[in-house]
Amino acid sequence: MKKTRKLGIVLLLMTMLLAACGSGESGKQAEGSAGGQEKVKLTIWHNFAGDDLRAKSVRSFIEQFAKDHPEVELDAQAIPPDGYRQRLSTVAAANEMPDVFFVYAGSQSSELYQAKLLQPITEVLDAHSDWKDKFLPGAFEPYEFEQGQIYSAPLGMSATSILYYNKALFEKNNVKVPTTWDEMMTAVSAFNAKGITPIALGNKAPWVAQSTILGSLADRVTGTEWFKNAAAQKGAKFTDPEFIQALGHFKELVDHKAFQDGANSIDNTQAEQYFIQGNAAMMISGAWTLTNLAASSTEDQMKDIEVTVLPPIPGGKGKAGTISGGAGGGLALSSRTEGKARELALELIYAVSGPDAQKAIAESNSMVMYDTDIDKSKVTSLYYKAFNLVKSTEVTPVYDAYLSAEAAEVINNGLQEIMMGGSVEGVAQKLQDAQARSAAP
């Protein structure tokens, strides 16, 4: 009896060992062929998973690359944007990055750089200098982690604070489109008196108010120089009077009921729908709204919508007529990818972010950080207006691209707090503490 039992255990252990061996060997084989002549294995992860035009065109460039390179065994994973950051963080924790992956400008890519998970793609940019030169000024700024080395080429541009307004509602109610802060407050009161929401806001995901409103509003008060110093914690603090004043202007909007009730419990898409259906006169939102509206609303609804910039603040140090924004995410290269795989990975990056891809993305109602001409008939009328507006304005920093991840979280929640009646000074203090903590070595 005992013998059978022992035998049983031995058999069980052997099966497990065999199973373990099996997986080990197949792993080796895959690596072996990557070095050999036949098939090079490449993995690419991106978040263009949706059904919108931009995602489709980016995916088509990836597919085209796979067709043109039969020697590559391409494993392309489209991961929905909501879960993308987490997925990437998870594989980063395990040091199992895909060869090529989409990264966001700002804290995400710089954390990955600091963890030594990225390698520069300068080589491919220099090889196609006509391509490199047509990127707009500042396009590589968030990806130049060391002098002369560029780690990604942006696939898009985030213009985060376009002021959309419903021209028909303004005309019908005899309200002037605001070009000064006073006119803004007048418009807010006028629309409230008529029972129309002045500004639609969907701030359930709390980055919205920060990215779309605060960045631009604060820049008009403090100027860009001050913000960069405060973010670096050099000679400026978020408790300085100018920042308190900027938060105060945000509170002014809240106190005058500029936003609809419960703005903190609906999401950005719901707010867009609320606005496009004519329930609100204005909406301050990013270029992503153009892409969303192109997919979800009719030309008829869009023809009343115009775009402009936030009005300047009297006495502010910032430049008027600017929009907060910057380079969007781009493709980065894993530091573990070497040899033949590396060469092909760089080619893949060029194929997906090169001139043709940039033009295609721009023509899918989505802004790019690249000087290209678009065919008016291919895009929505609203996008065309915004494309020309953004081309002619200067960009100022988006707050969360410069703040540490923790500080960005603090200001995001802080704005919600102000909307719930919290104190401006308290929020400024918390932001200052968080940024000081992460700026300290």
Next chain:
Amino acid sequence: MPTAMRSKGFIALALLPALLLFLIFVIIPVFWSAYYGFFSWKGFGDAKFIGLDNYKEMFRDPIFWRALRNNLILVVSSIVGQVPVALVLAIVLFKNSLFSRFVRSAVFMPMVLSTVVVGLIWGYIYHPQFGVANHVLDLLGLHSWTRAWLSDPKVNMLAISIPINWANIGPYLVIFVAALQNISPEIHDAAKIDGSAGWNKLIHVTLPIIWGTVVVTIVLCISGSLKAFDHVIVMTGGGPARSTELLATYMYNSTFSVYRYGYGSAVSTMIMIVSAVLIALNYLATRRKSS
């Protein structure tokens, strides 16, 4: 002797694979995570040992205490809102008639829905502009009661606990129905002969028999509410201004979006400790009653 031993050996052998899986995927990660709780770690890159600093920071963080308080509100509302309701429904519906089967399935249905769907449905019910909740209150002439249910910090925890209770009554109902149907008919007959009926029978006969089941459901309720995450993430994401943060969402929000895996590990270890304490308390409280 040989039969017993042999079967014991066989049982051990048969359990081994499952036990190994459980060990590798549940037990070891728990200790692993407790270990990371002593580090300052971004999730990638180097980890720095910082002793108990994460725990110290947690105890100083007002949001942690708010999350704990919200979680305790949820535990209480689940125990009060789920177990008694499920028990009453089970007593009313435990016969296998067509009507009671229909109502039972209706009560069970939200359990089958994905929690994301439940969250979205209730998000629309509570919608500040188009929501059914406010609309109904308006129709009833209670305009002063309408509010932005999910963003008003005075009521949003309550507003969130309603769908959570609504979605979770189903399984308890089924457990109670099974327990009631397991009471043998002789006991009902004996109770009848002794002249026990109605309340009297419920309190002196039925409840004592199924008390074990009640205790189990309360334990399930406590652990379920401490793990609660998905409904809140879908409906409010822990906001606005972190006013609906629960322990699990607090852990998530202070780990993944701000790259603080060490701190998140410390928080999840804390969640384990809090649940163990609550379940032990519940065990002590209910044991005294049943003895």
